[in-house]
Structure formats: structure tokens, C-alpha cells
Amino acid sequence: MHCEGCAKAIEKYLRNKEGIISANVSFSLGKAFIEYDERLNEKRLKELIKEAGYEVEEGKKSFWRAIFSLILTIPILIISLFFYRKELNVILFLLATPLQIFAGYPFYRGAYFSLKQKTADLNVLVSISTTSAYLYSALSTFFFDGMVFYEASSVVLTTVTIGLMLEERAREKVGETIKKLIELKPKRARVFRNRREEEISSDEIEKEDVVIVRSGEKIPVDGIIIEGFATIDESSITGESIPVDKKEGDEVFSGSINMSGFFKFRATRVGKDTFLSQTISLVEEAQTSKAKIQRLADKITNYFVPLVIFISFLSFIFWYFITNAPFPFALTISISVLVIACPCALGIATPTAILVGISLSAEKGILVKGGEYLEKFAEVDTLVFDKTGTLTKGKAEVSDVIGDVLQVAGSLASKSNHPIALAIYNEAKRRGVKILEVKEFSEIPGKGIVGKINGKEAMLGNRELINSKIGEELEKEGKTVVLVYFDGIIGAIALMDEIKENAIEAIKKLEGYEIFMITGDNRKIAEAIAKKLGIEKIIAGVLPHEKDKEIINLQKKGKIVAAVGDGINDAPMLSRADVGIAMGGGSDISKEAGGIIIVKDNLMDVVQALNISKATFSKIKQNLFLAFIYNVIAVPVACGALYPWLGFILRPEFSAIAMVSSDIAVVGNSLLLRKKLRKTD
Structure with missing residues (x-):
């Protein structure tokens, strides 16, 4: 592939074929991610890619093509610049012809299949410009007395071929994280x-x-x-x-x-189910997904090449027919316009930066499922943190027991897998309390447990289940109070959940964002915990299945919301948020609801993910600016805009150098992102 347009051409061809469920081609990675049904197999997929005009694993062909082109171009340039005489045109023709065929073949092939897919890309521009220069030169050599442009067609082909090879090497550096991950096994x-x-x-x-x-x-596994x-x-x-x-x-x-x-x-x-394999797959798939800003750039690129061809044609008409300039002069300008215009820089501005951002995130234990999540996270103005298991350790321990209620509480708790019930049961076992038989056991989601012990009604739960003010003073300390009812007697058990390390520091680092803490606990407990964390806004008393509704309420107010939770209990909330962040992704990362997964379960990584997102999209804007400003300046100059004042026109060979330089500048600018983010660690 020579540019982002090649990737889009392959995608378009594959998506129109029966048996293909989805196809995403990454120019930056040089890979295609294809989902297909039982009618196809890997061999047939390779055949389809070949039918689209491309080869799977071309190896080092581009390197040897560049060397061959350079060997022929050097004598062409020496003759044209220092020893040119009309008698040498035949020698120039003999040198330029194999170069035009061999170096031009991939561009001709790409242009043919691109036009077949009703798209136009770099291949079309290079093919039209070099063929025009070569054919006119050949006709001048054998049929009429005119200027020759062998050096122009040769230098353009060689420069673009070498430039694409260098760009490929640069892109390999951009995607080095995946290679490092693969080498870990x-x-x-x-x-x-x-x-x-x-x-x-x-x-x-x-x-x-x-x-x-x-x-x-x-x-290994x-x-x-x-x-x-x-x-x-x-x-x-x-x-x-x-x-x-x-x-x-x-x-x-x-x-x-x-x-x-x-x-x-x-x-x-083992195999594809290991954490490492899932990470590699996740990062690769994420790098092929397209952010909203990239889709916009793709739309512009679709119209760009036809517009450039039209401008090239108009330039020729203007200079040859309106200003009565010589034919070779008008042809030179027309070819320069085709060569200098650069759709590639526009096409790769977004994916190369996203590739660096996602790769660097993966190195830091932050797994991003796609460029769209990086983009959206950079736009977020509100963060909603779940309390239990996210801001706190989620391992509550009994701190206080009011009344002789531990045996009843422990017996009821023995029937439940709820974290609070497990903590009460473990405390009862630790103290050697005998566990009694519970009959007619029932759990009431968000409220507690009911049952019968020795034929008497027993309850363990919050104040919605048992109406009592006992233990309220403990709630002011940030403790969770569970009430116990048995045979008319009411007691209470208080549990304490420790705040996570780095939680307070992370909240401080997020100053400037609107921060909410969401919890199923009552407001008194929530306020005590929030005060310690430095969070002012609280959404308390929310049942697990109601958390997503709170996210919707914030979104209705125009907020762009990131929700941070444990990725399992908080799945509805994470799915509903603009960006869902799953803490402690654990081993089965592919099933998480979050678009971003924090592997280490460290809240400072949420801050780091936010910084990476903002830096990545700042770099994308820089890349797009570079690409747009280059074309805005370069195309008019190639059209001859400076000629009336300075007597200066841009030769095609210099146009080719400028075009390749813009591509490499965009890739290089993306690589600077890695350097910048590493400095901030």
C-alpha cells in the first residue's frame, strides 16, 4: 500500500464481497482485520486482496525497486543537467523506459484498481503525471522536435518510491509496541x-x-x-x-x-485466550478503528484527488490557451500540480497519531479499544467514579458491632455472595460464632436479606429494609452500617472500606473537571467518603441497575461523561457513558464493557489516560494543520502563482521531493508524541 487511499480501496472491495462481515484495513500497521463467514477461508481472502490489486506480504520488493530506480535515475539526471544534447535523447529514453515500467508498475496497478473501485488516490496522481511527462518526451524523441522530461518522470517515480519506503520504516517505528508485545512470548x-x-x-x-x-x-501462558x-x-x-x-x-x-x-x-x-494475546488483538483492532475526526479527513481525501486533477487541467488550459505559454511550459506546470498535491499527508495525519497514542497507552497498562475512545476522552468535561471497588478497595471489614446480633447476621450472610455479606460471615467465623440454619431465605436487591431462623423472622440490610436510626453516628465517619432485625430486637454492624492508594492524588490531578461520586450507600456515608477524597458532588442511594440513568441525566444537561467503574457490576453505566473506563481489567479483558481498560487498578492511570488522549488529539490537529497548510501553499505555487512576479515555476522533480517530505513530516510529528509523553512520566 502506498497511502491511506490504498487501504480504503481494499476495504471498499472486500466489503462488497459475499461472505465478508466486516473489513478494516490499517495503512499505518500494514494489516487487514477481516471478519468472514464459513464461505471463505484465509487462502480465498488473499486471493480477494490480490483481485483488489494488492499483495499480501510483499517483503523487500519496495527496497530493491527503490535501488533499481536510483541506479537508473542518477545517469539520467547527470546527462540532463550537465551533458544534455538532443542526440542523447535516445539514451535517455533507453534509461527511462525500464524505470517507467518497473518503478511505475505498482502505481499503475494501484491506479487501475483504485479507479475500478471508483476512487482516486496517490497512485492515480503519480501515474498520470509521470506517464504524461514520459510519453511527451518519447514523442519528442522520435516524432517531433520538442523538450524532453525524462528527468522529471524518473525523479518523480524514484523520489516517491524512496519516500514511501522511508515512510514505511517510520510507520514501523510508530507500531513498534505490538512487535514488542509479540516478542514477549x-x-x-x-x-x-x-x-x-x-x-x-x-x-x-x-x-x-x-x-x-x-x-x-x-x-509462556x-x-x-x-x-x-x-x-x-x-x-x-x-x-x-x-x-x-x-x-x-x-x-x-x-x-x-x-x-x-x-x-x-x-x-x-492458552493460545489466543492468554492475557498477552488478548492485549495484542485489542491493540491491533483499536488501531484500525477510525475516530470521528479521521472519518472527516477521509471524506475530504475522497474529493481531493479529483479536485487536484481538475486544477491541473485548468492550469494547463490557462497557461497554454489563455497566456499563450509554450506547450512544454504548460505541461510542466500541469505535471507539477499533480505531483505536489498530497492526499497521503491528510490520510495518515490521524491514524499515525492514534497508533502512537494507543501503543504508548498499552505500554503503560492502559488498553484503549479504539481511536474513537481516545478522541472522546479528550473532549470529556465530567467524570463519574463508582465508589466501591473503584475509589475504595471494595473489601469491607467489620469495624463495630452494636448489640448481640453477629450470630443472626452471620447466619443470614452465609447464604449470600454479596461483598458486605461475605465480610460479616468472615467476621462471625473469625470470632468462632456458630452459624444457624436459615429457612425461607431471600435476597432483596439493593436492600438486604430476609429469612427465618428457629422459626422467627430475621433481616439483614439497610435502612430501606429496616427502619431504625441505630448506628447513624458511625455513618458520619464514612462507615457502612448494616441493620440486623431478629425477633423484635434491632442491632447494627458497621463496616469500613479503605480508600485506595492514589485516589486522593488522582482526584486532585483532575481539578478543572466536574467530578461525581456515585454509590448505592446512603448520603451520610457517601458524604463522609467524598469529603476525604475531595469530591463535592455526590449521587447516593442509587441501585446498580439505576446508575446508567444517572449518566443519561448528566448527558441531557450537555455533559460529555466518562464513567469509571469495575467493569462488571458497573457494566450498564460504563456502556451508557460517552467513555467507559474499567478499572482492574484483570485477565479477561475482551469482555469488559469499558472502552478504556486500566489493567493495574491504579486511579492515577485514569489521569495518565486522559493526558495521553489530550496529547494525541493535539498532535492530530497539528498533523492536519501541516497537511492542509502544505497543500494550500504548495498547489498554488505549482500552478505558477509566483511566475508573474518572480519568474519562478516549480519543476516536477522538486514537487515530488516536497510531496514526500510532507508525508514524512506528518509521521515524524506523530513520533514526537511518544517522546513528549515519555518526558512527562
């Missing part, structure tokens, strides 16, 4: 099979295999440690630079490195 691994240790390919590991990892080795302990570097997965100590029962992830120690683990996720 070891090629070989040791497993315990048939009562002995065997070394096999990492791809051959199966679920339930026992894998052996020694000091200094990479972990995900699993649970069953023997031994180790200090593991998980920086490639979580972005956390400090190694983590792991012991029996702890989870380990593919791509992390055993810094010291020896352990065996049982494989739980």
Missing part, C-alpha cells in the same frame, strides 16, 4: 508430561498442563502457581515497574518474566 517452554520434564513449543501448551519456569525465563514462589516482572503487562512476589495460588500471566525463584503452574488460558 517465549518460543519454547518446559512442561511436565508423562512423569517427566519435556521442552516443547509454547504454542503446543494445552490447558491443565503443568508448566515449569526457572529464574530469568519468560512465562496464563495460569495458577501450584508449587514454588518467585519474584515476577509484570511491567510489560501492567506497566508497573516494581516486580511482584508470587506464591502458590497466585495467578501468573504470559509475557511476564521470572526475575528470581522457581515455580510450577497449571495452565488456565
Whole structure:
């Protein structure tokens, strides 16, 4: 592919074929992501791409084509600039012809299939401009006495070919994160099979295999440690630079490195299901998705090439027929217009910056599911944080017991999986309290538990379930108070949920944004926690299934909302928000509702994700400005706008250099984003 237009041509061709469900082609990555049904297979997909005019895995053809073009172009330039005589036109023709065929072939092929798809791209511009110059020169050589433009057609083809090769190298640097992630997986691994240790390919590991990892080795798949302990570097997965100590029962992830120690683990996720594979897939798919601003740039690009061809034609008409300029002069200007116009810079302005932003986010343990989420997050003015498990650790512990109610509470709690119920049950077991049999057990969502113990009614829940003021003073301290009713006696149990590390710092860093805390707790508890965090706006007493309605209410007021939650219980809220951010994505990242997943469960990463989003879209605006301003200045200059005053026209070969330079400038500017963001770490 030579430009973003090539990617769009392949997409358009594939999407019109039966059996293709979806097709997204990334010029920046040089990859196609295709969803298809049972009527197609990989071999047929490659055939379809070939039918569209492109090859899968062309290897180093572009390099050798550039070398061949350069070898022929140098003597053409030397003869044309220093030793030119009309008698040498035949030699120039013999040098330029193979170059026009060999170097021009990919452009001709691309132009043919582009026009077949009723689109126009860089291939069309290069094909028309170089062919015009070459054909006129050939006719001048053999049929009439006129100027020749062999050096123009040759330099344009060579410059564009070399420029595209350099641009490809630059784009490879932009996408280096994926390559680094792929390299994290070891090629070989040791497993315990048939009562002995065997070394096999990492791809051959199966679920339930026992894998052996020694000091200094990479972990090949995900699993649970069953023997031994180790200090593991998980920086490639979580972005956390400090190694983590792991012991029996702890989870380990593919791509992390055993810094010291020896352990065996049982494989739980292998192949494409591992955390590393899911991360790679997520990042690749995200980089092919298009942000709103990119779709706008694509629309402009669709009209750009036909407009340039029209301007080129008008320029020729103006200079040749209206000003009576010589034919070679008018042709030179017409060709320069075609060559200098650059749809590529417009096409790659957005995807290259998004590619850097998403890749850098992944390195820091922030997984972004698409460019549209980066774009929207940069526009956010309101952030809504769920309390439990997001701002707090979500592991409540019993701090106070009012009345002799722990046995009843523990018995009721033993029947529930709710975090508060589990905390009460664990406290009862810790104190050696006997658990009683509960009959007619029932859970009331958002309120509590009811049942019968020894034939008497028993209840465990909030003030909506049990009407009492007992324990209100504890709520002012930010504790969650659960009321207990049994046989006419009312008591209470208070639980404390610790605020997460970095939560207060993260909220401070978000100064200037409208911050809300949303919780199912009553207002008194919510206010106590919010005060500690420095959050002024609270949405309290909201049941889990009602949280998305609160997001809608904010959106109706014109707010652009990012919601931050745990990604499971808060899924409706995260899906409803303009940007959903799932904290602690864990191992099964593909099922999260959030458009952005924070792997480390660190709230400072929300701030970092916001900074990356803003920096990325600032860079996109710079890229688009560079691309637009280049074309706004370059096209009129190529049309001969300076000639009446300065006697200056831009030759096609210099136009080609300018065009390629604009492409490389845009890619280079995107690479500066990586440098800028790393400096701010």
C-alpha cells in the first residue's frame, strides 16, 4: 500500500464481497482485520486482496525497486543537467523506459484498481503525471522536435518510491509496541508430561498442563502457581515497574518474566485466550478503528484527488490557451500540480497519531479499544467514579458491632455472595460464632436479606429494609452500617472500606473537571467518603441497575461523561457513558464493557489516560494543520502563482521531493508524541 487511499480501496472491495462481515484495513500497521463467514477461508481472502490489486506480504520488493530506480535515475539526471544534447535523447529514453515500467508498475496497478473501485488516490496522481511527462518526451524523441522530461518522470517515480519506503520504516517505528508485545512470548517452554520434564513449543501448551519456569525465563501462558514462589516482572503487562512476589495460588500471566525463584503452574488460558494475546488483538483492532475526526479527513481525501486533477487541467488550459505559454511550459506546470498535491499527508495525519497514542497507552497498562475512545476522552468535561471497588478497595471489614446480633447476621450472610455479606460471615467465623440454619431465605436487591431462623423472622440490610436510626453516628465517619432485625430486637454492624492508594492524588490531578461520586450507600456515608477524597458532588442511594440513568441525566444537561467503574457490576453505566473506563481489567479483558481498560487498578492511570488522549488529539490537529497548510501553499505555487512576479515555476522533480517530505513530516510529528509523553512520566 502506498497511502491511506490504498487501504480504503481494499476495504471498499472486500466489503462488497459475499461472505465478508466486516473489513478494516490499517495503512499505518500494514494489516487487514477481516471478519468472514464459513464461505471463505484465509487462502480465498488473499486471493480477494490480490483481485483488489494488492499483495499480501510483499517483503523487500519496495527496497530493491527503490535501488533499481536510483541506479537508473542518477545517469539520467547527470546527462540532463550537465551533458544534455538532443542526440542523447535516445539514451535517455533507453534509461527511462525500464524505470517507467518497473518503478511505475505498482502505481499503475494501484491506479487501475483504485479507479475500478471508483476512487482516486496517490497512485492515480503519480501515474498520470509521470506517464504524461514520459510519453511527451518519447514523442519528442522520435516524432517531433520538442523538450524532453525524462528527468522529471524518473525523479518523480524514484523520489516517491524512496519516500514511501522511508515512510514505511517510520510507520514501523510508530507500531513498534505490538512487535514488542509479540516478542514477549517465549518460543519454547518446559512442561511436565508423562512423569517427566519435556521442552516443547509454547504454542503446543494445552490447558491443565503443568508448566515449569526457572529464574530469568519468560512465562509462556496464563495460569495458577501450584508449587514454588518467585519474584515476577509484570511491567510489560501492567506497566508497573516494581516486580511482584508470587506464591502458590497466585495467578501468573504470559509475557511476564521470572526475575528470581522457581515455580510450577497449571495452565488456565492458552493460545489466543492468554492475557498477552488478548492485549495484542485489542491493540491491533483499536488501531484500525477510525475516530470521528479521521472519518472527516477521509471524506475530504475522497474529493481531493479529483479536485487536484481538475486544477491541473485548468492550469494547463490557462497557461497554454489563455497566456499563450509554450506547450512544454504548460505541461510542466500541469505535471507539477499533480505531483505536489498530497492526499497521503491528510490520510495518515490521524491514524499515525492514534497508533502512537494507543501503543504508548498499552505500554503503560492502559488498553484503549479504539481511536474513537481516545478522541472522546479528550473532549470529556465530567467524570463519574463508582465508589466501591473503584475509589475504595471494595473489601469491607467489620469495624463495630452494636448489640448481640453477629450470630443472626452471620447466619443470614452465609447464604449470600454479596461483598458486605461475605465480610460479616468472615467476621462471625473469625470470632468462632456458630452459624444457624436459615429457612425461607431471600435476597432483596439493593436492600438486604430476609429469612427465618428457629422459626422467627430475621433481616439483614439497610435502612430501606429496616427502619431504625441505630448506628447513624458511625455513618458520619464514612462507615457502612448494616441493620440486623431478629425477633423484635434491632442491632447494627458497621463496616469500613479503605480508600485506595492514589485516589486522593488522582482526584486532585483532575481539578478543572466536574467530578461525581456515585454509590448505592446512603448520603451520610457517601458524604463522609467524598469529603476525604475531595469530591463535592455526590449521587447516593442509587441501585446498580439505576446508575446508567444517572449518566443519561448528566448527558441531557450537555455533559460529555466518562464513567469509571469495575467493569462488571458497573457494566450498564460504563456502556451508557460517552467513555467507559474499567478499572482492574484483570485477565479477561475482551469482555469488559469499558472502552478504556486500566489493567493495574491504579486511579492515577485514569489521569495518565486522559493526558495521553489530550496529547494525541493535539498532535492530530497539528498533523492536519501541516497537511492542509502544505497543500494550500504548495498547489498554488505549482500552478505558477509566483511566475508573474518572480519568474519562478516549480519543476516536477522538486514537487515530488516536497510531496514526500510532507508525508514524512506528518509521521515524524506523530513520533514526537511518544517522546513528549515519555518526558512527562
